[in-house]
Amino acid sequence: APAPQLSGSLMSLYSEGELGSVAVRGCVQFSLHYDPAKKELQVHVVQCRELAEAKRQRSDPYIKTYLLPDKSNRSKRKTAVRKRSLDPVFNETLKYKLEKRDLQGRTLNLSVWHHDSLGRNLFLGEVEVALGAWDWANTRPEWFNLQPRVSPQPPPPPPHYVLPDDSKASRQKTRVVKRSLNPLFNHTMVYDGFQAKDLAEACAEFTLWHQEAFSKRQLGGIRLSLGTGSSYGLPVGWMDSTAQEQGVWKRLLQQPRQWVEALLPLRT
16 A cells, blocks of 8 residues: 555644745844843844735734744744734844854744634745854844745654765764654754765665663664665665655655655554
8 A cells, every 4th residue: 555645734844833824925124133141142023014914904923933953842932913913013022042153053034924813823924044144243123025935844753874875974863852752853854965866776764763861772764765675786785665665765756856745654
């Protein structure tokens, strides 16, 4: 039988309880300041203008921020909701405690949402700012045009190798999610330098582990490949993907520059 597919939008994985979108328009005004005495990044959200209408010529907007790549609740900050306004004024400061050197490699994701009383919040646009390149002498409020969201990145299980490279350079891991039988990782692993033809000879191996205080225990894994039993003409044991796993890898090869979504059973 074919592998069961996840239904609905990837948005459900990207931001639980926040679904759907309207045509993005408008802009947002905010300023950034780092307070070295408090070791604190301050995001002062001033206002928005000409937001999209979520329903009946109105929106109930609020603003949410993350410090990427952390997309967990620890990284999330939100303003209050402004009722019935396409030009809301917030004048709220969202704060993050961290060392200034830790801002290198971080990206501020600031998104605007319509709050729905039934929980089906609508995406109204976003802005991303690479903090490593930000001029911290500039503390004035700046206007940014809101942008549509690209398809969010699905969360793979941990850890991950792309074989035949089984070195530490190939190994990537997610954070540990504690006390959960249904963990949500929202973590992206990136491998550079691959040609499309190399993927036909490669295998992406994911393994899931239980972390204990002084040890860890493997819970299972999957291998995504064409399942040919060989790589670059040499027989290898790890090119043994199941029919379901092969199907996912084939869809990946057939759909360049697109995300492939799948639900696969773990192998032991």
